[in-house]
Structure formats: structure tokens, C-alpha cells
Amino acid sequence: MVEDGTVMRGRVTVYSVPGCPHCIQAKATLSTLGVPVCDVNVNKHRELRARLKELTGHSVVPQIFFNNLYVGNNEDLQNLDPERLERLVLSVREEPVPLDAPPVPGENSLDSDGEVDGAACELSEALRNLILKLYSDHLSEDGKTVDYKAMSRSLCFERYCDLAVHLQRVELLSLSREEKLAFFINIYNALVIHGNLRLGFPKNIWQRYRFFNYVSYFIGGEVFTLQDIENGVLRGNRKGVAQLLKPFSRNDPRLQLALPDVEPLIHFALNCGAKGCPPIKTYTPQVREVKLSQIFKWYKADFGGTDEKLLNWVFDHMGASQKKRNLQALLSEGKIKVSYLPYNWSINSTD
Known part of the structure; x- marks a missing residue:
């Protein structure tokens, strides 16, 4: 889709961490597209964590932007419709990085020594x-x-x-x-x-x-x-x-x-270093996540004011579907994290 030698005016921003297999796969895929990738290590640049969560509603990585267009995580990238992917690559090739593009660290914005605080x-x-x-x-x-x-x-x-x-x-x-x-x-x-x-x-x-x-x-x-x-x-x-x-x-x-x-x-899960132990893996807290429109965040008080009341309102107003059955299962299990999808302010013109 991209001819050799084509000058790219924009960029793809990938927020990632070292060693993350999903980040590695996403960057490998982008490399095959020939697009310029700005890889931001959010462990090193902790000042961007809160901003990333604000932009995407997520703190997991990778998170991917083509110029200022939010694509999502690695799975979202891999599942992109070919036509949409081609349009995204074209936008990076022809359009310069806009002012509202996601932030990247400046040349002098590194942490002094990469230390992590007490959280x-x-x-x-x-x-x-x-x-x-x-x-x-x-x-x-x-x-x-x-x-x-x-x-x-x-x-x-x-x-x-x-x-x-x-x-x-x-x-x-x-x-x-x-x-x-x-x-x-x-x-x-x-x-x-x-x-x-x-x-x-x-x-x-x-x-x-x-x-x-x-x-x-x-x-x-x-x-x-x-x-x-x-x-x-x-x-x-x-x-x-x-x-x-x-x-x-x-x-x-x-x-x-x-x-x-x-x-x-x-x-x-525990491995004592012996051959009889289970395979070594790493683990993250298992929290079920429900993604909602930013509208529910802005007017949360109108839907009950709490995550529990908000989710119950959503459930009561959903038509019969697999998504409703999935939400019902999550509600019965409890421990649900509510996050909010980025809001697309682009004009809804057909032009």
C-alpha cells in the first residue's frame, strides 16, 4: 500500500512497554506497512500515563494512533478492515502531524533516572x-x-x-x-x-x-x-x-x-525453580471491563450517579442480544471496571 521511498508527513504513535508481546506484534505489523512509528515507552515516560488514560479510557498497552486518529490496541489493529487501514496509512502519508495528535516525549523530557514511585x-x-x-x-x-x-x-x-x-x-x-x-x-x-x-x-x-x-x-x-x-x-x-x-x-x-x-x-502459578513446577508466567489482576460512551461519563448523575446504577440502567435498556447476556453474566460476577471510549468530534458529514 505504500510505495518505497514515499515521504510520510505524519506519524503513528504507539504507547507500549518493553517485552510486551502484544506491543511487539503491533509494531511488527506497522513495520510491514512502511509507516513511521513513534514508540513511546510509558514506563519510562510516566508523565504520559494519565494523559493516555484520558485519551483512550485505557491504561493497558499497546494503544495506537494514526496521527490523531485513535485505532485501539493490538487486537483492534489486527482486525482493521483493509479499506480503513489503507485510508489510515494514506492519512499518515499525506497529512502532517496535527496539533491535537497524542503527546510524545520531547528530547529532554525523560525521567531523570527512570525511577518508579511507591505505587x-x-x-x-x-x-x-x-x-x-x-x-x-x-x-x-x-x-x-x-x-x-x-x-x-x-x-x-x-x-x-x-x-x-x-x-x-x-x-x-x-x-x-x-x-x-x-x-x-x-x-x-x-x-x-x-x-x-x-x-x-x-x-x-x-x-x-x-x-x-x-x-x-x-x-x-x-x-x-x-x-x-x-x-x-x-x-x-x-x-x-x-x-x-x-x-x-x-x-x-x-x-x-x-x-x-x-x-x-x-x-x-508459583514456580520454585524445579522441573516439576508449573510453567513460569506473569499475571495481571483479572478485572472485567465494560466500555461505554463518554456520554455516560459526562452525564453519569442522570443515570444513577454510581457505576453499579449506570450498568444496571444500560442493562435494562438493552435489547435481547449476546452483548446483553454477556453484561448479565458480568453483573452477576461483580468486580466490573467501567471505562469510557474516546469521543469522535469529527463532523458527521457524508462529504
């Missing part, structure tokens, strides 16, 4: 992205074996170690159950790898006991060993294998973070 979810996401990069470079396709020697020499691992230091400043009490699960599962799996790289893999029962009871991170002002994370937090403060006592006593401040009940699925 647990943000730091967890940044660490998760580095873990994804490490896994993509050094993990086997089935997720069961790790090239530890190559990983130990990786610059990405050095960056992970630097970022892990900031765990000591995170605030954890505000995390929801889903956020806590994702945060601590990811940290556990990363800590196992970190411990293996720094201390070596335990070879007998005594070494394994010491490894899981002493390898630790300083998180939110408290020390968490691997045993503390698994049995104290994720298993609701239950005794682990060969443990005589619960990880947290009644007066232990870490007890506030323990799940009220055990989550059995963690046993299919």
Missing part, C-alpha cells in the same frame, strides 16, 4: 514488564526451563535488580485481592530466579529449607521470604510443608496482607 501496582507492572523481557529472552517455549547463565549476564536483569530495590517503598494495604494475588505471584517467581542467580540452586533438603526461608525481598518496609509470600500471604497465613508455626504471628504487621482465605490456584 505498588505501577511498580509491579514495571517489574512484570522486565520479567516478561527476561522470560522472552531466556525462557524455553514451554516455560519450563531457564537459561540462568545467559540471564545473569543480561543488562535487563541488572535493570530488574535495580528496580527491585524500590519494593521497599511500595504501599501494599490498598491493593485489592486480585491485585495482591498478581503482585505476590509475580514477585515470588522473580525472587526464585533472583535467588538462584545470586546464590545458586539448592541441591538438597537442607539447602532448599534455607533457600525458601531466607531468600527474601524488603517489600513495603517488611521482609518477605519465599515462605512468607506463599504461605503467609497467598495461603492466608497457613503452615507450610515441614513448618511448625504459621508464618505470621498475631502481632506481625505482615498479617494485614494475608488473604482472608487460601487461593488454591496459586499452586498452578
